[in-house]
Amino acid sequence: MTLTVRPRRPEDLPGLGADLLEQQPRTRYPFRDPLPIPTEDFLHAEDALGALVVERDGDVVGHVSWVARAHGHPDADLLSRACAEAVGQPADRVAWIGAFFVAERARGSGAGRLLLDAAVSALRREGRVPCLEVLPHHGAARQLYLSTGWRDVTTVRPDWLTSVVGDEGPDVHVMVLPARAEER
């Protein structure tokens, strides 16, 4: 089995959309069901600063992208500032990792870790500060972030979460990845 990360291509999007929806009933990711937007919008087909896929023996089995502003917040800039301040960096260098998932047929074989690591490396090369949002419901992802050095900054309630559960249930964790000691 060979895992390879490469930049996303437009022709990857239909298969990724199908894989995303296939795993949703078991992971609740995306949290909104049915998803009120096309899967291509969820994957940031048009507005990603960057996007990567992971292939397993040539089969595209996972995706991650990053954007300039957190989605669904009246004041997304405030959130970027909070993350940037937490690591002593300027807010205009923040980028938000999202649309991160691995197809069910490839789970647990290291594809997610490899993809996240590649995204972080790409952001670092671009001089960006990696940030993300994660719900406690998405335990595997949260576990991966905590085990790779991501830190909690705050919790928030984005519009998309309120639209599903109102004020019920937990908020979203906002996390930032501090620079490694050798990068400071």
Ligand SMILES: CC(C)(COP(=O)(O)OP(=O)(O)OC[C@H]1O[C@@H](n2cnc3c(N)ncnc32)[C@H](O)[C@@H]1OP(=O)(O)O)[C@@H](O)C(=O)NCCC(=O)NCCS
């Ligand atoms: C998060 C996700 C991408 C991980 O992909 P994956 O390829 O299965 O993960 P990997 O095999 O690379 O495992 C990496 C780490 O993830 C965590 N992890 C993976 N599966 C897990 C599980 N079932 N329970 C708890 N932690 C898990 C572990 O920390 C694991 O490290 P370890 O193997 O050293 O214990 C995948 O579970 C997924 O697509 N989840 C649904 C979508 C989602 O929640 N996205 C994130 C929203 S912010």
